[in-house]
Amino acid sequence: QQQVKQSPQSLIVQKGGISIINCAYENTAFDYFPWYQQFPGKGPALLIAIRPDVSEKKEGRFTISFNKSAKQFSLHIMDSQPGDSATYFCAASKGNAGNMLTFGGGTRLMVKP
């Protein structure tokens, strides 16, 4: 059972545009929602994370928007750059139960120059 659904699977954005990736979760016990960025041949790296007590978190050009009632969260990349081209994974975990992260299926982003 996929507990975190991510969309779209792939995304093409022009340089300077806004990239938006969406995730929906089912388990209301989830209380930590990170986003990872993965370049080809590399391990995923933490990009930004949010907890459900806030509706938005911004770090540079990256913003997470969180809607607790809808059980959805999204990543916005402002002023997208070719260097942002990568695969992005959303994830969710609950409590301290080994902090098992449940990952979305990933979104392959391509930013065209």
Added chain:
Amino acid sequence: SQTIHQWPATLVQPVGSPLSLECTVEGTSNPNLYWYRQAAGRGLQLLFYSVGIGQISSEVPQNLSASRPQDWQFILSSKKLLLSDSGFYLCAWRWQGSGNTIYFGEGSWLTVV
């Protein structure tokens, strides 16, 4: 500082041969350790996790096994590889002080031929 090492980086193995991938961490004690697999262009699948020496939990039944002989060492093994075992294997960890975040190693590319 906390660091994670994973090797070998690339491996080509014939069907039916054994496998051993090693992951070591340093900079903290009693971390949680994880093995993930990522098929080409696909998402992240949790294979095993460990909360301590000799403590292994399996998420997916398969012909792979994991062991944690030392607090800082996590090994992924197989006695006989299958073609379907090909993929990108990622070791990850979480330590006290990293909060809910898990951090990934650089990964090991396994091609079974």
